[in-house]
Structures are given as structure tokens and as C-alpha cells.
Amino acid sequence: xxxxxxxxxxxxxxxxxxxxxxxxxxxxxxxxxxxxxxxxxxxxxxxxxxxxxxxxxxxxxxxxxxxxxxxxxxxxxxxxxxxxxxxxxxxxxxxxxxxxxxxxxxxxxxxxxxxxxxxxxxxxxxxxxxxxxxxxxxxxxxxxxxxxxxxxxxxxxxxxxxxxxxxxxxxxxxxxxxxxxxxxxxxxxxxxxxxxxxxxxxxxxxxxxxxxxxx
Numbered sequence: 001x002x003x004x005x006x007x008x009x010x011x012x013x014x015x016x017x018x019x020x021x022x023x024x025x026x027x028x029x030x031x032x033x034x035x036x037x038x039x040x041x042x043x044x045x046x047x048x049x050x051x052x053x054x055x056x057x058x059x060x061x062x063x064x065x066x067x068x069x070x071x072x073x074x075x076x077x078x079x080x081x082x083x084x085x086x087x088x089x090x091x092x093x094x095x096x097x098x099x100x101x102x103x104x105x106x107x108x109x110x111x112x113x114x115x116x117x118x119x120x121x122x123x124x125x126x127x128x129x130x131x132x133x134x135x136x137x138x139x140x141x142x143x144x145x146x147x148x149x150x151x152x153x154x155x156x157x158x159x160x161x162x163x164x165x166x167x168x169x170x171x172x173x174x175x176x177x178x179x180x181x182x183x184x185x186x187x188x189x190x191x192x193x194x195x196x197x198x199x200x201x202x203x204x205x206x207x208x209x210x211x212x213x214x215x
Contacts, residue, residue: 001120008113015106022099029092036085046085 040046 018102022095025095033088
């Protein structure tokens, strides 16, 4: 956008200079034509308007050394294509065309620039929105990543605790010296001993209860 704006400013200044030159040239030529017309009308070389006094042209003598009259024209100043007034009017018309062409060129250049700026603004807005969406998406992904990392840390802690618990159970459940049959037999023997002790205690209690009281 910066480069396009710089080019537009340069073109605008060039067109302004061309317009100024064309307008000043038209003014200068117009003034020259006005002066010449006044002169030729006063000398009778050009017809005056209805409100102007008409002066008949003076015939040019055969011997210039005997000239004793006022200025007499040699050629018609308005004759095409060599008359001086006609030439100046053609030059003025050329400068007028130059002014018209420059104005048209400036309008065309400005319209093209405005269209380019509009397209650039639309593209800039699109890229800005796209960047915002990417930033939001990146933020969402980072947040999700943070949540997953937290879950991973918690699961890892639970796994380590489970592994430690299993490690602590290893001696008692896996590395013990007695087998299941040994532990079963020992339990049965313990039960039998408890039952035998219970029988002895019960027998002693019954004997104590059946004995006569002491006199």
C-alpha cells in the first residue's frame, strides 16, 4: 500500500504541473490573440465587430520607399493555415486538449488507486481476521495441552503409587517361604488346638460346678 500511495502522489503532482502549464499557456496565447486581433482590427486587416468602426484596408504601394501611409497587412491574419491568429488559435486548442486529457488521466489514475486501496483494505481485513482466528486456535490448543499434561501428571502419580503398593506386597504375597497347603494345614491345626483347649476349659468348668460345697 505504501508503494502504491507513493506512486499515486508522484503521478498526481505531475498531472498538477501539466494542468498548470496548459492553463497558463492557454491564458498567454489567448492574451496574444486578443492583442493581435485588436491590432489587425485597428489597421483594417481584420473586420471589426458591428459595434466597432470599420477602417478600410490600405493598398500596399509598389515602391516601399514611397510608403507614406499607416500599416498595411501583407497576408490575412486569419487565413488558414498560415494566418498568425489561426496558428495561435490552433495552439490554444492544443493546450485545451492537453488540459482535458490530463484531467481525464488524473481521474482514471485516482479511480484505479481508489480501487487498489479498497482491495488492499479488504485483503488486510481478511488477513487480520485470519491471524486472530489462528491466535485463538493456538490459545485453545495450548490450554488443551496444559489440561492433558495435568491429567498425565495425575495418572503418572497414580501409576507410581500402584507400582509402589505392588512392590510392598511382593514379599508377603509372592516371596513368602510357606505354600498355600502349608498355611492351610497350620490353620487347621490351630483350629483343632483351639477346639481342644475349649473342651478342656469346658470340662473343668463342668467339674467345678458339679462338686459339693465345702463344709
